[in-house]
Amino acid sequence: MQARRKSSNVLLDTALQEFYGAADEMGLSERLISILSRSERQVKVSIPVEMDDGSVEVYDGYRVQHSTALGPSKGGIRYDLGVDMDECEALAMLMTWKCSLAGIPYGGGKGGICCDPLNMSAREKEKLTRTYAARIEPLIGRWSDVPAPDMNSSGQEMVWILDTVSKMRGHLEPSILTGKPVTFWGSFGRNEATGRGVATCGLELMRILGRNPEDVTAVVQGFGNVGSYTAKTLNDAGVKIVGISDITGGYYSSGGIDIHKAFEVIRKNPKKLLTGFEAVGNCEKIDDVLFTEAEFLFPCARDGVINQDTAAKVRARYIVEGANGPTTPEGEEILDDAGVLIVPDFLANSGGVIGSYFEWAQNLQGAFWTEEEYNNKLVHIMKGNFRRVWDYAEAKRVKMRRAATMTAIQRVADVIAMRGMFL
Ligand code: GLU
Numbered sequence: 516m517q518a519r520r521k522s523s524n525v526l527l528d529t530a531l532q533e534f535y536g537a538a539d540e541m542g543l544s545e546r547l548i549s550i551l552s553r554s555e556r557q558v559k560v561s562i563p564v565e566m567d568d569g570s571v572e573v574y575d576g577y578r579v580q581h582s583t584a585l586g587p588s589k590g591g592i593r594y595d596l597g598v599d600m601d602e603c604e605a606l607a608m609l610m611t612w613k614c615s616l617a618g619i620p621y622g623g624g625k626g627g628i629c630c631d632p633l634n635m636s637a638r639e640k641e642k643l644t645r646t647y648a649a650r651i652e653p654l655i656g657r658w659s660d661v662p663a664p665d666m667n668s669s670g671q672e673m674v675w676i677l678d679t680v681s682k683m684r685g686h687l688e689p690s691i692l693t694g695k696p697v698t699f700w701g702s703f704g705r706n707e708a709t710g711r712g713v714a715t716c717g718l719e720l721m722r723i724l725g726r727n728p729e730d731v732t733a734v735v736q737g738f739g740n741v742g743s744y745t746a747k748t749l750n751d752a753g754v755k756i757v758g759i760s761d762i763t764g765g766y767y768s769s770g771g772i773d774i775h776k777a778f779e780v781i782r783k784n785p786k787k788l789l790t791g792f793e794a795v796g797n798c799e800k801i802d803d804v805l806f807t808e809a810e811f812l813f814p815c816a817r818d819g820v821i822n823q824d825t826a827a828k829v830r831a832r833y834i835v836e837g838a839n840g841p842t843t844p845e846g847e848e849i850l851d852d853a854g855v856l857i858v859p860d861f862l863a864n865s866g867g868v869i870g871s872y873f874e875w876a877q878n879l880q881g882a883f884w885t886e887e888e889y890n891n892k893l894v895h896i897m898k899g900n901f902r903r904v905w906d907y908a909e910a911k912r913v914k915m916r917r918a919a920t921m922t923a924i925q926r927v928a929d930v931i932a933m934r935g936m937f938l
Contacts, residue, residue: 517549524601526818526840530608533844537920540913547928550936551611554604555588556580560650562628564642575599576647578626578654578662581607584931587658588624589614589868591665591694592647592672594640597817598627606839610868612923613861617900619872624660626651632667633786644672648679655680657690657879663871666817669740670696670706690878693871702874704889710744710815711890712866713837715897716858717745717811718752720833723905727753734758734804734831737816738781738789741837741864745813750774758804760816761789767807768798806830814841821846829855836860851914859916861923862904866897 519535522528531552538548562574577600580588590610603625611623628647632640654660655676664673673695681687695701704711721728731754735746738761746756750772758767759777766772766789776796781787793800805812805820806828814820815837821829826842826849834850835858836842842850842857850857873889876882908918 516545519548520552522601522605524599524605525843527601527605529840529844530605533916533920534608534924537917537924540917541921541924543924543928546936547931550931551582551924551927554579554581554607555583556654557600557604558651558654559600560647562643562646562650564639564646566639567636574628574630574643574647576626576628576650577603578651578660579603579607579624580654580660581623581625582611582927583622583659584927584934585611585615585622586620587622587656588660589619589621589663589871590624590626591663591867592668592676593625593627593665594630594632594667594672595627596629596631598629603627609839609861611927612920613865613868615926616862616904616919616923617865617869617872617896618926619869621661621868621872624662625665626662627665640672641675644675645679648676649683652680652683655691657688657875661690661871661875662692663868664694664740666739670694670699670701674699690875693874695874700878702870702877702884702889703886704884704893705870705874706740707744707748708870708889708893709741709864709867710746710837711748711893712869712897713741713745713813713815713835713863714748714752715866715894716863716901717749717754717813717833717835719898719901720835720856720858721754729753729755731755731811732757732809733811733813734760734807734809735813735815735837736760736804736820736841737814737838738777739787739815741867742813742815743778743781745815745837746772746774747778749813754811757809758801758807759789760804763788763790763792765801765804765807766792766796766798767801767804768796772796772798811835813837817841819843821850823849826850827853831855834858835863837864839864847916857914857916858901859919862900862915862919865900866893869893869896
């Protein structure tokens with residue numbers, strides 16, 4: 516029996532220990548445990564960039580393919596100072612479970628560049644992205660590895676990557692990545708898909724609890740791509756959003772935040788931040804919304820925010836994880852003891868990658884769906900997946916995270932058993 520891995524990186528250790536715990540609970544064989552606790556491929560590249568002032572900075576970039584058992588590895592590319600190999604490995608493993616649980620034909624991958632994107636010019640970001648793309652190009656392909664946006668990346672970064680890879684190959688290959696703008700081989704609905712999926716999980720939970728969304732209060736931490744559309748979808752369904760936040764701080768209104776005004780503010784802000792929202796939104800500026808009184812909390816910002824120092828101060832009864840890894844195991848223990856229910860990240864935010872699958876499928880066929888078709892399919896699949904995990908958790912008397920991990924591992928294990936473990 517091979518020794519079990521531990522990591523000093525919180526996110527990686529969390530992913531590993533949850534995997535081992537679920538694998539043991541379902542009686543997974545030691546050989547599969549050894550295989551799935553490691554990544555199939557980890558690549559590190561250096562990325563020299565000539566900055567606007569003429570100096571040269573060399574950045575570190577990564578791409579990890581955790582598993583390709585179910586299909587091409589799928590996962591985003593993030594731009595953040597916290598990016599390193601361990602973080603990418605953890606998030607790639609999470610993508611394997613996310614795609615498996617979602618029922619889509621992908622394995623798990625993740626990539627990123629360690630940088631401070633908010634303090635770079637558009638030109639610097641473009642150079643950084645294109646050189647990164649050129650260096651990971653051998654990995655990328657519609658049947659091998661299909662990137663997408665993640666923290667601090669969007670359709671623009673995807674177009675730079677697609678354009679660079681296409682020029683290197685001498686032909687355009689739209690299906691090598693997803694999250695492209697609608698005007699260039701993207702799909703209606705993809706931009707909103709993650710947030711729509713997170714909100715759908717929240718609304719399904721309210722339905723199971725017998726609650727009318729109009730009687731429910733919620734706070735949404737993070738107002739990037741995930742948080743903003745989570746808030747909008749919840750708001751459209753009648754939920755009262757009493758607080759939102761981003762890196763500029765928190766914004767609170769007991770009467771409900773005007774989400775449409777918040778969108779206006781980020782649209783006008785060059786960095787897409789909520790700067791000054793308290794004035795136009797007629798709300799109170801606070802530090803953050805993590806500890807705000809509301810029944811539902813949607814952490815949609817970043818990992819590790821609910822931890823041993825913060826968990827006891829959380830007032831919500833239900834947490835739906837929009838970000839990847841927002842709750843540490845220590846934080847979760849405190850919440851478990853307090854009877855707080857958590858809808859785990861790789862179920863709650865799987866709308867993004869399910870939507871990516873829709874985009875990829877359209878690209879392969881040269882087809883274009885309507886927004887209605889896309890959204891209906893997305894919501895239908897999200898509701899079904901949520902219900903499946905809920906029922907499994909009830910039947911096995913385990914937490915939703917454990918139920919989701921076990922379900923996800925089972926599909927990967929079944930396919931590996933059919934395909935064979937070795938070359
Ligand atoms: N970055 C998103 C995630 O973490 C989307 C990944 C994708 O669409 O490939 O799920």
